[in-house]
Amino acid sequence: MEKLRCPPDTRTYNILISLHAKHNDIDMAEFYFKRMKEAQLEPDLVSQAEALLFEMDMKGHKIDEYTQSALTRMYIGSGMLEKSWLWFRRFHLAGNMSSECYSANIDAYGERGYTLEAEKVFTCCLEMKKLSVLEFNVMIKAYGLGQSYDKASKLFESMEAHGVVADKCTYSSLIQILASADFPEKAKLYLRKMQDAGLVNDCVPYCAVISSFVKLDKLEAAVALYEEMLAFDVKPDIIVYGVLINAFANAGSVKKATTYVDAMKKAGLPGNTVIYNSLIKLYTKVGYLKEAQEAYKLLQSSDTGADTYSSNCMIDLYTEQSMVEQAEEIFESLNRKGQANEFTFAMMLCMYKRLGRFEEAIQIAKQMKELGLLTDLLSYNNVLGLYSLDGRFREAMGTFQEMVKAAIQPDDFTFRSLGIVLLKCGISKLAISKLEAARKKDARSGLQAWLLALSSVLEIDYDDDL
DNA sequence: TTAGGGTTAG
Numbered sequence: 001m002e003k004l005r006c007p008p009d010t011r012t013y014n015i016l017i018s019l020h021a022k023h024n025d026i027d028m029a030e031f032y033f034k035r036m037k038e039a040q041l042e043p044d045l046v047s048q049a050e051a052l053l054f055e056m057d058m059k060g061h062k063i064d065e066y067t068q069s070a071l072t073r074m075y076i077g078s079g080m081l082e083k084s085w086l087w088f089r090r091f092h093l094a095g096n097m098s099s100e101c102y103s104a105n106i107d108a109y110g111e112r113g114y115t116l117e118a119e120k121v122f123t124c125c126l127e128m129k130k131l132s133v134l135e136f137n138v139m140i141k142a143y144g145l146g147q148s149y150d151k152a153s154k155l156f157e158s159m160e161a162h163g164v165v166a167d168k169c170t171y172s173s174l175i176q177i178l179a180s181a182d183f184p185e186k187a188k189l190y191l192r193k194m195q196d197a198g199l200v201n202d203c204v205p206y207c208a209v210i211s212s213f214v215k216l217d218k219l220e221a222a223v224a225l226y227e228e229m230l231a232f233d234v235k236p237d238i239i240v241y242g243v244l245i246n247a248f249a250n251a252g253s254v255k256k257a258t259t260y261v262d263a264m265k266k267a268g269l270p271g272n273t274v275i276y277n278s279l280i281k282l283y284t285k286v287g288y289l290k291e292a293q294e295a296y297k298l299l300q301s302s303d304t305g306a307d308t309y310s311s312n313c314m315i316d317l318y319t320e321q322s323m324v325e326q327a328e329e330i331f332e333s334l335n336r337k338g339q340a341n342e343f344t345f346a347m348m349l350c351m352y353k354r355l356g357r358f359e360e361a362i363q364i365a366k367q368m369k370e371l372g373l374l375t376d377l378l379s380y381n382n383v384l385g386l387y388s389l390d391g392r393f394r395e396a397m398g399t400f401q402e403m404v405k406a407a408i409q410p411d412d413f414t415f416r417s418l419g420i421v422l423l424k425c426g427i428s429k430l431a432i433s434k435l436e437a438a439r440k441k442d443a444r445s446g447l448q449a450w451l452l453a454l455s456s457v458l459e460i461d462y463d464d465d466l
Numbered sequence: 467t468t469a470g471g472g473t474t475a476g
Contacts, residue, residue: 069467104467137468172469179471207471214472242472249473274473281475309474316475346476378476 010036014047021054029054046078065097069104076112084108085117092124103134110142118142131162137169144177152177153186168199175205184212188225195232203229207240214247222247238264242274249282254291257282273304280310284317292317308334312343319351327351342373349382358390375406381413388417388424396421397454404447415439418450425457 001008008016013036020028033051049071056063063071068091075084088105091097102125109118122139125131136159143152156174159166171194178187187209194200206229213222226244229236241264248257257279264271271279276299283292296314299306311330318327331348334340345368352361365383368374374383380403387396400418403410419432435453439446455461 066467073467100467107468134468141468167468169469174469176470202470204470209471211471237471239472244472246473277473281473284475307474312475343475350476376476382476 007039010041010044010047013039013041014050018050018054021057026058044078046074046080049074065091065101068097069101069108072105073108076108076114081114081117088121092121092128095128099130099132099134102130103132103138106135106142107138110138110145113145115142115146115148131164133159133164133167133170136164136166137173140170140173140177144173144181147181149178149181149183149186156190166197168194171197171199172205176208179208179212182212182216184209184216184218184221187212200232200234203234203236203240206234207237207243210240211243214243219247219251236263236267238269238272238275241269242272242278245275246278249278249285252282252285254282254286254288271298273299273302273307273310276302277307277310277313280313284313284320287317287320289317289321308339308341308344311339312341312347315344315347315351319347319354322355324351324355340373342368342376342379345371345373346376346379346382349386353382353386353389358386361386362390362392374402375408377408377411377414380408381411381417384414384417388420391424393421393425393458394460397458397460400454401451404451410447415450418454422453422457427453427457 001012013032016032017029017036020026020032053063053071068087071087072084075081075087091101102121105121106118106125109115109121118139119142122135125135136155140152140155143149143155152174156166156170159170171190175187175190175194178184178190191200191205191209194205200206206225210222210225210229213219213225222244226236226240229240241260244260245257245264248260261271261275261279264275276295279295280292280299283289283295292314296306296310299310311334315327315330318324318330327348331340331344334344345364349361349364349368352358352364365386368379368383374380380399384396384399384403387393387399396417400410400414403414415436419436422432422435423429431453435446435449438449
């Protein structure tokens with residue numbers, strides 16, 4: 001290898017070391033270990049572990065099943081699946097594995113998405129007739145990660161036949177898996193079984209299913225389950241309230257959101273940022289200025305203070321109400337704290353543009369570029385629209401070129417602004433509609449045509465590498 | 467080395 005200028009690497013040395021070790025030639029193994037060190041090759045994690053194993057072996061220490069489980073995880077983590085399997089087999093055949101170790105192996109495969117291998121370990125366990133609830137739990141988790149939802153449910157159903165009783169963890173896992181996979185109805189069935197088994201002692205599994213219903217916009221089902229939870233005397237916490245408040249905030253229903261805020265307060269739970277952000281979002285949506293201001297004030301006086309999201313909502317609201325000074329005040333305060341983001345700037349830009357205050361709008365656009373806050377298609381379109389409206393055609397073209405360079409896919413709004421630029425530069429409507437047709441026919445060559453038309457009309461050199 | 471819930475806009 002050295003002659004061929006293909007110097008050995010860590011793996012090469014590792015193979016040589018373990019080969020000699022296998023043949024009990026410790027001197028040679030040590031020789032290669034030293035050579036490896038001399039070559040300034042740091043053994044990787046696997047090599048280090050293998051060296052350790054070798055040392056243990058030499059000293060006559062037995063490797064126990066806990067070490068084996070750790071080895072499985074390590075080999076799987078390094079993509080050495082076959083080796084992980086060899087170690088598992090060795091211990092499985094020796095028959096000295098515990099339930100903890102079988103489940104640790106199942107979980108090691110399952111966590112990395114190797115559902116088939118996890119299944120194989122589970123089957124080995126089944127053959128040994130040593131199944132406990134642990135193996136079922138980790139296998140259900142593995143099916144969840146592998147998106148085999150039916151298999152997860154079926155495995156649960158088979159537990160009884162194996163004489164194994166589902167525990168809190170079994171139910172929680174399955175409910176969580178089904179809820180987050182958008183099967184709230186199925187999750188609800190297991191939740192009821194869990195309740196009947198007397199295994200529910202907090203609202204977490206209810207919350208998982210409630211939020212799954214909310215995600216699918218089934219608010220009635222979500223509320224019904226919430227009521228069912230109350231009937232079982234399971235106490236809601238701040239997160240459940242947050243889910244429901246946000247659901248009704250999105251639906252624009254102040255009355256219902258308020259019901260849950262009141263219930264939350266009555267339960268002695270203080271609101272947090274998540275809750276107040278939902279409320280500000282809601283009040284902005286329905287134009288409730290006073291209520292939004294109150295919620296914002298509460299946030300400001302809280303420990304964490306108002307965040308960028310809620311401040312942006314307020315800017316949005318003030319813009320709608322043409323309360324420029326108030327919007328500016330929030331904008332400046334965000335800027336002072338270095339918390340203004342792309343949304344903040346874009347909303348200020350829109351506000352000034354809407355009021356016809358182009359000078360100020362353009363200042364915002366310039367700052368956006370300088371601060372690197374121009375990244376989104378919508379922001380680009382806002383800036384581009386402003387430049388074309390204000391007759392700043394070269395800036396419009398520059399912005400468009402930047403967009404193309406940044407691989408931001410332009411849309412119909414982008415080309416509408418660019419069409420205005422061409423029109424104001426004396427290009428006929430017919431020519432513009434031809435450019436539009438070219439773009440619709442073939443995006444790539446159509447884009448080139450637009451760039452060419454714009455650069456020639458604006459007398460800009462343009463590099464068609466773009 | 468078994469399981470779990472919420473917010474993000476123009």
